[in-house]
Amino acid sequence: MQVFGIRYRNTQGTLLRILNAVSRRGIELPYVQATPAEHSHTVTLLLEVSPKQMGQLRRDWQAIVDVTEVRVGGRVSLMAKPASNWTQAYPPVSAGGVEAARTASA
Amino acid sequence: MPRGAEIVLACLRAEGVDLAFGYPGGAIMPLYDALEGSGIRHILTRHEQGAVFAAEGYARATGKVGVAIATSGPGATNLVTGIADAKMDSVPLVTITGQVRSALLGTDAFQETDVFGLTLSLTKWSRLVSSIQEIPGVIAEGFYWARSGRPGPVVIDITTDALKANMEFAGPVKFQPAPQPVDAHGGDKFPAAVIALLETAKRPVALVGAGVKLAGATCPLRELLDRLSIPTMATVHGLGAVPAETPYYLGMVGMHGTRAANLALDESDLLLVFGARLDDRVTGEPTRFAPHARIVHFEIDAAQLDRARTCDLPVIGDLAETIPAFLAALGRVSLPDWKGWKAVAEGPERAETDPRGLAQPTVRLLDELYRRLPEDSVVLADVGQHQMWAAQRYRASSPRGFITSGGLGAMGFALPAAIGVQLARPDTTVLSISGDGGFQMNIQELATVQRLGLPIKMVIIDNKYLGMVRQWQQLFYKRNYAETDLSDNPDFVAISQAYRIHAERLGEDRMRELPLGTEAGRLLDDFLASREPELLVFDCHPEANVYPMVPAGAALSEMVFEE
Numbered sequence: 001m002q003v004f005g006i007r008y009r010n011t012q013g014t015l016l017r018i019l020n021a022v023s024r025r026g027i028e029l030p031y032v033q034a035t036p037a038e039h040s041h042t043v044t045l046l047l048e049v050s051p052k053q054m055g056q057l058r059r060d061w062q063a064i065v066d067v068t069e070v071r072v073g074g075r076v077s078l079m080a081k082p083a084s085n086w087t088q089a090y091p092p093v094s095a096g097g098v099e100a101a102r103t104a105s106a
Numbered sequence: 107m108p109r110g111a112e113i114v115l116a117c118l119r120a121e122g123v124d125l126a127f128g129y130p131g132g133a134i135m136p137l138y139d140a141l142e143g144s145g146i147r148h149i150l151t152r153h154e155q156g157a158v159f160a161a162e163g164y165a166r167a168t169g170k171v172g173v174a175i176a177t178s179g180p181g182a183t184n185l186v187t188g189i190a191d192a193k194m195d196s197v198p199l200v201t202i203t204g205q206v207r208s209a210l211l212g213t214d215a216f217q218e219t220d221v222f223g224l225t226l227s228l229t230k231w232s233r234l235v236s237s238i239q240e241i242p243g244v245i246a247e248g249f250y251w252a253r254s255g256r257p258g259p260v261v262i263d264i265t266t267d268a269l270k271a272n273m274e275f276a277g278p279v280k281f282q283p284a285p286q287p288v289d290a291h292g293g294d295k296f297p298a299a300v301i302a303l304l305e306t307a308k309r310p311v312a313l314v315g316a317g318v319k320l321a322g323a324t325c326p327l328r329e330l331l332d333r334l335s336i337p338t339m340a341t342v343h344g345l346g347a348v349p350a351e352t353p354y355y356l357g358m359v360g361m362h363g364t365r366a367a368n369l370a371l372d373e374s375d376l377l378l379v380f381g382a383r384l385d386d387r388v389t390g391e392p393t394r395f396a397p398h399a400r401i402v403h404f405e406i407d408a409a410q411l412d413r414a415r416t417c418d419l420p421v422i423g424d425l426a427e428t429i430p431a432f433l434a435a436l437g438r439v440s441l442p443d444w445k446g447w448k449a450v451a452e453g454p455e456r457a458e459t460d461p462r463g464l465a466q467p468t469v470r471l472l473d474e475l476y477r478r479l480p481e482d483s484v485v486l487a488d489v490g491q492h493q494m495w496a497a498q499r500y501r502a503s504s505p506r507g508f509i510t511s512g513g514l515g516a517m518g519f520a521l522p523a524a525i526g527v528q529l530a531r532p533d534t535t536v537l538s539i540s541g542d543g544g545f546q547m548n549i550q551e552l553a554t555v556q557r558l559g560l561p562i563k564m565v566i567i568d569n570k571y572l573g574m575v576r577q578w579q580q581l582f583y584k585r586n587y588a589e590t591d592l593s594d595n596p597d598f599v600a601i602s603q604a605y606r607i608h609a610e611r612l613g614e615d616r617m618r619e620l621p622l623g624t625e626a627g628r629l630l631d632d633f634l635a636s637r638e639p640e641l642l643v644f645d646c647h648p649e650a651n652v653y654p655m656v657p658a659g660a661a662l663s664e665m666v667f668e669e
Contacts, residue, residue: 020227063409065231094243
C-alpha cells in the first residue's frame, strides 16, 4: 500500500478529477481524506499500486489543472482537524481572487 | 445592461472566435437569440455530433480553438464522443452547453444531464456556470486551458438563467494561470545526454508524432532529421511532418505500418520519440516494444511518458523549444557513421510493395486521387480499412494535410470534420474518405454541405461490410462475420441526389485497367476539379484486407502480410 498526498486548489471538480485518475484504472480507493487548508486543500489516498501505476498516477495528477503538488509516501493521519475559516470554493478570476473572497466572508 | 448570452458571445469574440458549430434547443436558446450582430458566424449542423466533429475539423486544420454549441440533456450528451476524440488527439476544443435553470439542478429536470460530471475524465478543464458574474472569467480560463500545453477539450456548461440574467459588463478579461509545478526534464543538460546516447548507438531511429505539428516545430524537426539522417518513421498523426520522398523516411509505423518502419523500430538500439505518445496501435504488444532500444522521449505532456515502457531519458517541454535546442547543441558534433544500419533499414529488400490482390483496385483509386490533388490539399479519413489504406498511401508533406480520428477511432468523423476543414480553408481541396459504415453515421451532414455549398470531395469505399471488423473476424474468428454485413446498404448515389449533391458510382474493374482508362481518368479529374460538393461511391471487394498487419498481442516484427 502506498500513501499519496495531493495538494490542490479546491476549484470545481478538481478533487473529482484526482479521484477519477484512480478509479479509471480499476484501482480501489480504500482510504481517502480531503482536508481544507485555506485555498489549498490536500487529499490523502492510500492505494495498492504497482511502481508503473505509481509513476502514471503521479504524472496524471500533476497534469490536472489546479493540482499544485503530488507527494508519495508519508503518514495517514486519521481524524485530522480541518481549518475552520476556509470552507468556500476557490473564487473565480472575475471575482477578483483571494481578497474578494476574504471580503465576502468577513 | 447586456444579458449573459451576449457576454458569452463577446468573450468568445475576444478569444478570436468568429465561427461556431452547433444545434439549438431549449436551455441554450438565449444564446441563439443573441447571435445576430455578435460577429460570430454560426454553422447549423444536423446533429450535435456533427457540430463537435466539425469544430474539431476546424481546429485540426488551423490550430485554433474549435467551438461547438449545444443545448442541455441530449444535446450535450451528443457532444461526448467528439469531446473524447479531442482529448485523445489533443485538439483544442471548447464546447458551450446550455443547462437547466439553477433552481432545477439535480432534480432530473427535463433535458437535464450532469454534463460536467459526464465529461470530467474527458476534459482538460470544465465548469458548470450558474451565475452571470462567472461568465467572463470562465470563458477566458476555458480557452487558456484548451490551447495551452498539450491542447485539449474544455466544457463550459451554463444554466439558462445565467444566460438570461443581466449585469454591467466592463469587457472580457484575461486569464493568468497560477504557477504550475514543473515536472522533471533535462533542463538545458538534455542535449548532452542525448548526444552521448547517439554516440554509442549502432541502430538509432526516430519516430515522429502529432506533437511536432501541434508545437509548430515541423521545420526545426526536418532540419534536425536531415542532420541526423537516421531511419525515421511516423505515427498516423505524424504523417506529413516528414516529406515522404526523404531517403531516410520509412513510412508509417504500427499495426498497419510499413515493413521497413516496423522492422527498423523493432531492431533499433536507440529510439528518439518526437511528440508521439506511444499508444498500443504504434507499439504492438507493449512488453515487446523496441526490445533492444533505449528511449529518449521528447514530449510536452509528462503524463504521456512510460506507457509502453519506461523511457530512459524524458525531455519534457515545448518541442518548439527543445528541438531547436537539441539541434543547436548538435552543432558540429561528429556522429557515428551508420551507413551499414541505414543500408539495412532503408534497403530495397524492405521496400513497400503494392497490393496485388483484392485491395489493389482500392489502393490504386487512392493513388490516382492523391496524384491529382494540389500539394496544399487536406485529406480526411474516417475509421476503418479505408483509413489505413488512405494513411499508407499518403505521400504529401503538408503537416496539417492528413486528418483522422486516431486515438478514439470514432466512425462518422470524416464527413462533419471535412465541413470544419473546408470552412477553415475555403480555397483548399478537401478530400473526405469514408467507409460505407462510417459514412452512414453522420450522413445527415450532407444537408449542411449542401446548404453551405461546400465543395468537399467525398469518397465512400463501399465494401458492404464493417470492413475492419470483418477482417479481424476473417483472420482471428474463423470467418464468423457476425453483425458486420452491410450488403443491404441503401443507394448512396440516390441519397446524395436527394440532398441535391451530385454523385457517381465507380466500379473497381475500372481501377484494374492498365493504364487507367480515359473515362475513369476523366471522371476522377472532373470529380476533383468541380466547384460543387461531389460524392464518389467506389465498389470495393468485400473481402479486401489491409496489410501488413500486426495482430493483437504480437510484436511489430511479427507482421502478417498479404498472401
